[in-house]
Amino acid sequence: MSQLAPASRSKTVTALLVAPAGLFFFFLLVLPLIVVIIYSFGARADAGGYAPAFTLDNYANLPARGQAFFNTLTLAPLGTLLTALFAYPLAYFLAVKASPKSRTLLLVLVIVPFWTSQLLRYYAWIMILGSKGIPSWLAYLGITDLRIINTPWAVLIGAVYGFLPLMVLPIYVSLEKLDKRLLEASADLGANSWRSFLQVTLPLSLPGVATGSMLVFILLMGEYILPQLLGGGKVFFIGNALVDLFLQSRNWPFGAAVSTALVAIMFVTIVIYMRFVLSRGDVRRAALV
């Protein structure tokens, strides 16, 4: 080692540092994804699984899971939007209105639910929205025949509930960094507080909204547990279709085509999103923090 020139020695060290991670990425990410793409052109073996072939049938067959694509592509953006709408006022309260002393505690309290089992929290919502929960209380008020569980509404409530912490944090960070003197200047120039909010605070906090939305959207697109538990098999996402295709009907090539389509849709959406929303320099800088 000592005979090597310093430059090449430091290159060796660098290579050794990234090698283990490189092996993980290659064998568990790149290679498996390539295998999935190859499978997506294959045929289903008679006993289930994969048989080598080259066919586009699996892609032509995608409309057979059209409902799953439709549910995912409507409820994931809608869930993201609702989460942002519910998270923003809380983030604003924490960053601007709350006293500095209670702020840290309140912030931790937003995060804590995120550390508890997702399965159990959705299970709690099955109880709350189920026939013995809110519908039975509403029955006392004379509102009967209200069904929430196993509808898109239940999935949306679950989305807001599950991902609120992830949305609050980035918005809070961008609001907290906001230079308060800008608001003073705005007030000095005669803007009322509503107008200051619309023209100063809101635009400057959009990076946080953009980051949070992207996180939540990515997670919602691949969600399995949420539609499974709160949609009860009636409101199913692409994730549910995939589990069914791989573990029940064992049609691996078709499942591989659905996976490829899902990843492709996400990839294109994210690239477009980055182009248009995050391409503004100020937004990107803040979003990467």
Place this chain on the structure above:
Amino acid sequence: MRLYAVFIYIFLYAPIALIAFFSFNAGRYAMDWQGFSLDWYGKAFTNPIIIKALVTSLIIAGCTSIIATTVGTLCALGLERMRGSLRQLFDALIYIAIMVPGVVIGISTLIAFVTVFDAVNPALEAIGMARLQMGLWTVIAAHVLFNLAVVVLIIRTRLAGMDRSLVEASEDLYATPFATFRQVVLPALMPSILAGLLLSFTFSFEDFIIAFFVAGPNTTLPIYVFSSIRRGVTPEINAIGTTVLLTSLALLVLAQFLLRPSAKAR
């Protein structure tokens, strides 16, 4: 505004409170209060299936967090020293690993493992060795992949915000690169390394969907909870959930307490 915040906190905590509340239920049905009892805690912790699932999950999360944090930290340090297209390749891989949904990671690793097993097992059998099969190690491998990317991002943010002049000062004082690393860089990275450990442990411990595909015959705690939700839960599950919640809260408080001195140094 304040009222809205109160409403959101109720929204966030009511379900958790409900879970904890019914763990003390004497009856066996959810939403049907039969009086106070600690029976379900006793039953849960003497149920061998639950204990086994819990131990399995702890082993997987423990191994995952240690491997992912080590490999991820090394990778972040290496990437700091890299320029050019190879670095861009790593950046792309990290973002892909984070973007690809858990379902797809589960499926693709399942397919890859099965393909490799099918290819290798006849040869292994021929020379009298044990067949490869799904087990804890396949779950750990798939979990490390995902958490590794998260750790790299965390450590990297920290490295980017680090004061380079300390490293330069150390070098000026003739410290060897390793001494500089051990005495300057590593202490500065410690809070992020701990954060990486904590996050990857939690993600691994909580993961259902990846383990669902690659755990083979093993049952992790989330898999057990999921299947019992479908079968109809007994308050045993509530008792387990409440215990896990209280334990992780205690650990969080402990971590906060331990990290405080270094947080001040920041």
